Amino acid sequence: MALKIVKGSIDRMFDKNLQDLVRGIRNHKEDEAKYISTCIDEIKQELKQDNIAVKANAVCKLTYLQMLGYDVSWAAFNIVEVMSSSKFTYKRIGYLAASQCFHESTDVIMLTTNQIRKDLSSPNQYDTGVALTGLSCFVTPDLARDLANDIMTLMSHTKPYIRKKAVLIMYKVFLKYPESLRPAFPRLKEKLEDPDPGVQSAAVNVICELARRNPKNYLSLAPLFFKLMTSSTNNWVLIKIIKLFGALTPLEPRLVYSCVHVVKYLGLLAMSKILKTHPKSVQSHKDLILQCLDDKDESIRLRALDLLYGMVSKKNLMEIVKKLMLHVDKAEGTTYRDELLTKIIDICSQSNYQYITNFEWYISILVELTRLEGTRHGHLIASQMLDVAIRVKAIRAFAVAQMATLLDNAHLLTGNMQRNGICEVLYAAAWICGEFSEHLENPMQTLEAMLRPKVATLPGHIQAVYVQNAAKLFATVLKSQEGNTDSTAAQETSQLMIDRLPLFVQSANLEVQERASCILQLVKYIQKLQQKDVEIAEEVNALFAGELNPVAPKAQKKVPVPEGLDLDAWINEPPSESESEDEQPKAIFAKEEPKHSRPRHTEVDEKELARRREARKQEQANNPFYIKASPSSQKVYQDTPGVEHIPVVQIDLSVPLKVPGLPMSDQYVKLEEERRQKERAEKKKKEKKKRKEKRSGRGKKHDSGPESEEDITPAHQVDIVTEEMPEVNSLDILYFVPLADSEKLPVRSHRETPKSPAEDGDTENAALQEPKKKSTKEKREKKKDKDRDRKVYDIQGNLQDGSQVVVSVIFENKGDSFLKSMEFNVLDSLNSKLQRPDGSGPHDGLTVPFQLPPGVSNEARFVFTVQSIIMPQKLKGTLTFIVKNEDSSTHEKLDFKLHFTCTSYLITTPCYSDAFAKLLESGDLKGSSVRLEGVNMPFHHLLARICFHHHFSVVERIDSCASMYSRSIQGHHVCLLVKTSGQTVSIDAKCDEPTLLGNVLDEIKQTFSQC
């Protein structure tokens, strides 16, 4: 037996295997057919042998030939032989061959029945698996009939691998032997809920195939599939189920829905993409999309909403919104309803109410929306009401009437008040009624409504508006009553105020308190005057006279420059150089004068800033036209005409109206001025934006409006319109461009500076560093003893540990002798210590873990602990080693010094300009400066050199001025401002550690003195 196996193996050695066959065919491209026919002859010989391995090999080759189009059915019996091999590898070859070339009319298939049954019941799951796989390809009606039972049993096999194969093959069995379907079906159905997703998927697969042939028998499974569809995460299963539903829907139309909703979602998604490019084509499907709003599926509805937003036009807006309003009423669940609400508002307000033709309609929509319970978008509605009422003059009467009703019925809203933000609407209502009180039909009634005790339960900011606007209303009421010559009525009104206001004076909210007490006092005074029969209505009204006008941030652009006004001409003498520098942080129109833009100077210190601030304040105080908005002084007496032509666009009234103004006083203006100035200065620093103060023809200076649209704080929002329009500048922002490619820093290379032996060991370091690498590297090299040994070292700051420095030393043996037993030792200083392994003394050397044959170099790393990094240091050290020649060996020693410069503790750290500015502003840094004369190199080279040698990174650079940043391993910030003019370079530096800074500057100076 053993002999036989050996013989078999030897035989096989001379047989071709599949790879040999493939190779052979490829090498006989010209006479392929001939070659293959000899191969087939060989295979025939091999098949005649007893050895099953040889047979299997032959069958494997036949499978390949079959692919090339050769008929191999003559070997069917041999294939069956190989299939019945007990060895899995051979069996697999047999089954593969069978599945490739057996078919129903292959007569030997009859012989396989028992073998297959044996394999199916094999304890080895892989035997079973391979039999199932093979059978799936060549199952005949006979095989199906004979094996159906065995396969059914396998459907409940313990291994999911077998289960899923068995389930799948059942389809083939059903096809060939339909009688098996009925008994097998319950089990198949069971498999739909198999714990293994693979088996589940197989069952779905089979049922889908079956249902395709005869859908109506599978309708009953629809609920089960529906459940699967919603729960399965397997895409295949989903696809199959949708396909199945596709087959079932002709019989059960209700299924269309479930299947369609997946498709619908995708469709809507696709449409929204199309909408962006081809709005017209989507608009024609408006009705369809509106229908989708009725869909049960929330995600579909939300998609449809998105689409609607893009579809509205003047014509269909009302219709669409009407539909949406219906949905709002129907909608359950606040999320979707809130979504609807915001969408309605979005749709209506988009592009500046472009599509609204009737604002009365819009106001009533808004009022209707306030009826929504529990929405959190009260604020949104409120801001819309305000916006419309302010900007659409014609609508005010209507709006005021609506708002008055709203106020009157405020108690209807109070239910939701605490829970949700719908009461925000009252804020708008109160403000509108107060501000436009002249349109009120019955101001007295509204006034009373606003002073109801219940109001005290409203949130503070709303109460504040109530109080303030009650005062406005009071003024209006007073006016009408005085006209009536019925002084008692007027006095009664005052009394009402005096009675009700104390409630607010006691408010916990400061804003409310302040306003209430102020107004209460005012009313008391008025009452006094009334009692003396003084007509005061006029004066009271003057408190609130004039119109509020929102000004868009870009309004200035739209104002034509008057003829004869040259905005670029100097009004005064051009300020001196230094002054202009002072002005720069304020503003620069980058486009006009890009040359002037430069980063903030680090030396502009607090004092200087304060001085300038003072000066400007003075200037503004003296400027009669300089009026600034303040959050508490929205109103300005303002009877001057010429306001109408100011475009009123785009305002966001979210907040500014919160605090309708107390009468404006100079003091207020001034305070606000200061506050804003400070804020602006900060912003400027932060954003590195420059603005130029524009000078008008008459020399009036207006401060600019908001810095940029995105960082507008509401207090700045509405600038007051005076005769001179405030310059609401659109802010030309100068972004500092990063270094261009040409300015990129040099790449690190090992610089070797050979020194004479005399200098040995004490060479100055040449710090080389890769700019982007966060490590410090220093190199030096030494030569000694007729170039016997050479060392190059790096010093790297360890980022993880602020007190560790890694020195990598490259040892190179330049002599002809063998160096061994090298010991590296450094004389520790108080500050810096070589880290030695535990247990060794403080003066022990470290063994270098390698030997150096002639001409070989290797690197060793040593770790030093450094306590203070603010001073540079030199450490003396020795390297001892044994020089081994052919005949002798000597012990030698090499002295060296390691120079730890301060820059070697710096780590190139990128810094963003805003962080940089913040750092400078923090005031924690101490300054110092240095001047370098006779530096003759382009500025970017200079910067590159500093970056490269001293591990700085450029924060920003403008012309001949650049700010740079670096960080020490212990976290000291080092900031530089480098300026150049001619051959002189001045470096102003700031650092939180003056000693470190001084040393770094010295080192920088040294670097440049060397070149």
Added chain:
Amino acid sequence: MIKAILIFNNHGKPRLIRFYQYFAEDMQQQIIRETFHLVSKRDDNVCNFLEGGSLIGGSDYKLIYRHYATLYFVFCVDSSESELGILDLIQVFVETLDKCFENVCELDLIFHMDKVHYILQEVVMGGMVLETNMNEIVAQVENKISPSGGLSAAPARAVSAVKNMNLPEIPRNINIGDINIKVPSLSPF
């Protein structure tokens, strides 16, 4: 149902054929030729679906194919299969091959047709999709190859080692440079 899976190269040379419906050998070759003809004249940037050829199936059948470097993977399916699903399946299959052969290339398919078949058997069985989870497929393939590859394959390996040492044709065989084109990283569509 999947009716056939064909893998052939840019010249129409079959690298693997798997019919799940019986066709005689000459018919199979004809189908390969026809399919190659249909598929190869299409640009790479047109869609991956093709209404079936006349030989296989007819109107209900579609060819869904993907072209990777030198190889076309063509699945001939009927309407019960989702086009995108099959497209994804091809990707899964190719990625599995890539995992099993470690950077699969056409040569792997040429010399290890049997192994490719065994991998395919774990993906599609009798024309129906068996498994779409690549990890599952790879696990099964490895399970089956390693136990068999262990003991029983040892003598076979020894044999092939001896062969490779002695046979004079080996050097000649090594410089088959023309087809050693790797399937590049299998980019998704």
